Amino acid sequence: MAKMNMIAALNSALDLQLQRDPNVVIFGEDVGYFGGVFRVTAGLQEAHGAHRVFDSPLAEGGIAAVAFGMGINGLRPVMEIQFADYIFPAYDQIVNEMAKLRHRSGGEFWTPVTIRTPAGGGIRGGHHHSQSPEAQFTHTPGLKVVYCSNPYNAKGLLTSAIECNDPVVFFEPKRCYRGPFYGDPHKVPTWNSHPDGEVPEDYYSIPLEQARIVKEGGACTVIAWGTMVHVAEEAIRQSNVDAELIDLQTLLPWDRDTVVESVRKTGRCVIVHEAPKTSGFGAEMSASIQERCFWHLEAPIERVTGWDTPFPHTTEWDYLPSPGRIAEAIARTQEA
Amino acid sequence: MPERLTVSEAPYTIGIPPFRPGEKADFGGGFAEQPGDLNRPEVTCTAQDTATHAVGLIRVLDDEHVASGEWDPKLDEETLLKGLEHMMRLRIFDDRMIKMQRTGLLSFYMRSYGEEAIAIAQTMALEEQDWLFPSYRQPGAQFVRGRDMVSMICHCIGNTEDNVRGRQMPVHYTWKEGRFISISSPVGTQFPQAVGVAMASAYRGLDEVCISWLGDGTSAQGDFHYAVNFASTFKPPVILNVVNNQWAISTHANLATGGRTFAERGLAYDIPSFRVDGNDFLALYAVTKWARDRASAGLGPTFIEVYTYRAGAHSSSDDPSAYRPQDEFECWPGGDPIDRLKGHLIGRGLWDEDKHTELTERIDAEVMAAYKEACTFGDLANGPYPPASTIFTEVYEEVPWHVQEQREELGK
Numbered sequence: 001m002a003k004m005n006m007i008a009a010l011n012s013a014l015d016l017q018l019q020r021d022p023n024v025v026i027f028g029e030d031v032g033y034f035g036g037v038f039r040v041t042a043g044l045q046e047a048h049g050a051h052r053v054f055d056s057p058l059a060e061g062g063i064a065a066v067a068f069g070m071g072i073n074g075l076r077p078v079m080e081i082q083f084a085d086y087i088f089p090a091y092d093q094i095v096n097e098m099a100k101l102r103h104r105s106g107g108e109f110w111t112p113v114t115i116r117t118p119a120g121g122g123i124r125g126g127h128h129h130s131q132s133p134e135a136q137f138t139h140t141p142g143l144k145v146v147y148c149s150n151p152y153n154a155k156g157l158l159t160s161a162i163e164c165n166d167p168v169v170f171f172e173p174k175r176c177y178r179g180p181f182y183g184d185p186h187k188v189p190t191w192n193s194h195p196d197g198e199v200p201e202d203y204y205s206i207p208l209e210q211a212r213i214v215k216e217g218g219a220c221t222v223i224a225w226g227t228m229v230h231v232a233e234e235a236i237r238q239s240n241v242d243a244e245l246i247d248l249q250t251l252l253p254w255d256r257d258t259v260v261e262s263v264r265k266t267g268r269c270v271i272v273h274e275a276p277k278t279s280g281f282g283a284e285m286s287a288s289i290q291e292r293c294f295w296h297l298e299a300p301i302e303r304v305t306g307w308d309t310p311f312p313h314t315t316e317w318d319y320l321p322s323p324g325r326i327a328e329a330i331a332r333t334q335e336a
Numbered sequence: 337m338p339e340r341l342t343v344s345e346a347p348y349t350i351g352i353p354p355f356r357p358g359e360k361a362d363f364g365g366g367f368a369e370q371p372g373d374l375n376r377p378e379v380t381c382t383a384q385d386t387a388t389h390a391v392g393l394i395r396v397l398d399d400e401h402v403a404s405g406e407w408d409p410k411l412d413e414e415t416l417l418k419g420l421e422h423m424m425r426l427r428i429f430d431d432r433m434i435k436m437q438r439t440g441l442l443s444f445y446m447r448s449y450g451e452e453a454i455a456i457a458q459t460m461a462l463e464e465q466d467w468l469f470p471s472y473r474q475p476g477a478q479f480v481r482g483r484d485m486v487s488m489i490c491h492c493i494g495n496t497e498d499n500v501r502g503r504q505m506p507v508h509y510t511w512k513e514g515r516f517i518s519i520s521s522p523v524g525t526q527f528p529q530a531v532g533v534a535m536a537s538a539y540r541g542l543d544e545v546c547i548s549w550l551g552d553g554t555s556a557q558g559d560f561h562y563a564v565n566f567a568s569t570f571k572p573p574v575i576l577n578v579v580n581n582q583w584a585i586s587t588h589a590n591l592a593t594g595g596r597t598f599a600e601r602g603l604a605y606d607i608p609s610f611r612v613d614g615n616d617f618l619a620l621y622a623v624t625k626w627a628r629d630r631a632s633a634g635l636g637p638t639f640i641e642v643y644t645y646r647a648g649a650h651s652s653s654d655d656p657s658a659y660r661p662q663d664e665f666e667c668w669p670g671g672d673p674i675d676r677l678k679g680h681l682i683g684r685g686l687w688d689e690d691k692h693t694e695l696t697e698r699i700d701a702e703v704m705a706a707y708k709e710a711c712t713f714g715d716l717a718n719g720p721y722p723p724a725s726t727i728f729t730e731v732y733e734e735v736p737w738h739v740q741e742q743r744e745e746l747g748k
Contacts, residue, residue, distance in 0.1 A: 062562030069532020106500040107519035253736040
């Protein structure tokens with residue numbers, strides 16, 4: 001075991017995959033010599049060669065298309081979109097091309113691309129360095145959508161994403177690259193003292209489609225992903241309610257059994273995400289949970305989300321779900 | 337080089353086609369460019385060495401169907417006859433398919449009419465291991481690689497033997513065995529994907545080239561620039577073709593670019609760029625062979641404008657008489673690619689009208705037999721179709737729980 005922040009853990013996953021599979025290549029904007037604007041690919045070009053880890057022209061659509069073609073022809077590309085906000089020029093290539101290739105070709109062609117992209121707010125990034133567009137991909141059959149939350153699951157999930165023979169959109173909560181975030185921008189803890197900052201240096205993987213129970217509890221199920229896992233953890237502490245916290249980890253396909261079992265046990269559910277509320281993935285979760293758990297529910301399912309507005313710059317702390325807002329939602333579920 | 341026509345009284349420039357319905361199409365009596373005008377540079381040349389080739393027109397066959405000039409590939413009799421046969425096969429096949437569409441046995445169809453030489457000559461100039469990343473108007477490549485015609489018709493019908501299980505519209509062929517990569521409806525996406533395929537071939541140290549095609553209209557897409565720029569940057573073994581058939585449904589090429597030729601664009605990316613007579617089988621073959629030799633030598637991409645004319649409608653849903661003169665194709669100086677190669681072969685004493693009629697009848701019978709056999713696996717009007725369970729399979733490598741639940745809900 002070693003102490004790693006999320007950047008080091010992701011770097012370790014990439015490094016090991018480059019070692020294990022000669023067909024893995026990594027490319028994107030600034031990922032080569034410089035090692036990425038967040039340093040996730042630092043040192044990999046030097047260690048594995050410029051033909052395996054390289055910078056690309058600044059064209060997200062081109063990056064995705066080239067990854068698609070490489071994946072058809074025997075490679076296992078890991079492409080980076082520098083910020084999730086910039087994924088949209090690649091949307092057609094991801095949604096119409098990668099996601100549908102296996103189906104449209106009767107299984108004759110497929111492309112095992114991993115799309116890594118830093119997402120989410122909390123870094124003073126304004127509306128074009130803060131968005132969390134997971135729902136724009138969970139609505140696309142053929143994609144898998146993963147959202148890590150800490151160093152340990154970042155490494156294990158990225159390992160599985162790269163090995164997956166389906167295209168995977170892999171969101172990294174950039175606010176948590178260097179430490180967990182509990183909703184207070186003035187307190188900046190590191191991963192150093194967090195149990196999930198203990199990361200094996202060797203290879204391991206965490207299966208996709210598996211949620212993680214962060215904290216067991218009997219009074220309410222709180223479901224979150226990415227940065228919101230930590231904010232929700234803080235909210236549960238403040239609420240004094242014995243809530244169970246589920247880190248969903250993979251959003252498409254999500255872990256039905258873990259979620260359903262928990263909500264049937266607690267009878268109450270709060271879903272937290274930082275993306276806007278309308279048509280957010282919380283809406284899908286809420287609908288699906290009531291279909292499966294209606295007769296076990298004691299209170300309406302609550303959603304605590306970002307607002308249905310563009311993501312703000314200086315007022316982002318009033319945009320992101322706060323521990324206080326989440327705690328209030330948990331409390332409301334206890335009133336029924 | 338064609339003149340660019342615009343509406344002069346508009347507040348901004350509006351590109352227009354040279355002729356509209358009711359007008360007499362007049363292209364000035366023939367191409368100004370002649371075989372022998374342009375040299376055949378070494379494959380080690382620079383992009384600038386092709387500057388004249390990007391604004392001229394590489395031709396081998398003249399108006400009398402005589403081959404000449406440095407670009408004459410000097411193909412043997414067998415290759416020439418094979419090329420003619422594949423082009424005839426494609427045209428007869430297309431005619432049968434459009435009849436099927438008109439009688440409700442297909443939902444939709446797109447012919448290659450007038451453009452038969454392109455995919456056929458270009459694929460014949462490549463090696464078996466080379467990748468084909470086509471748009472919807474290069475199905476002829478499959479005949480070159482020996483695809484079973486029954487299988488192609490079954491795809492177009494979407495019946496129980498369709499290898500893509502009724503999931504795609506007709507003409508969206510997939511054929512991995514022939515390295516014919518799945519066709520996608522959003523136009524142009526394949527162009528930068530082809531660059532990725534070629535980069536993978538280079539990465540793996542294989543002598544493989546990837547060829548891709550898109551149309552003059554599609555060259556306006558961002559994917560066009562992605563492809564050419566990535567090809568320029570990484571220099572993989574890729575051949576990028578803009579098939580300028582002058583019409584994107586009703587939109588004339590004068591609206592696809594404000595520039596002169598499409599080939600000229602490649603020069604700006606420092607890629608050797610050629611403008612070739614797309615109805616001249618020999619010129620197409622020669623230019624493509626040049627590009628393959630260059631790619632195979634590790635010298636990177638070639639950019640080609642294939643200058644042709646879309647003789648038929650865009651698709652079975654289109655009526656070109658609404659936007660262009662009905663006889664425009666007959667007036668266009670590029671002629672018919674089949675007539676031109678046929679004329680060349682007759683001129684050399686390798687072919688005659690009797691043989692041509694005989695071959696036409698043989699292919700007619702072949703297509704009819706394939707059509708009848710394909711229909712035994714189901715037609716659009718009467719079925720049977722692939723089982724409904726195929727809606728749920730091959731979405732992922734393994735069927736996930738939520739898709740499985742929905743399959744059970746359908747109950748099939």
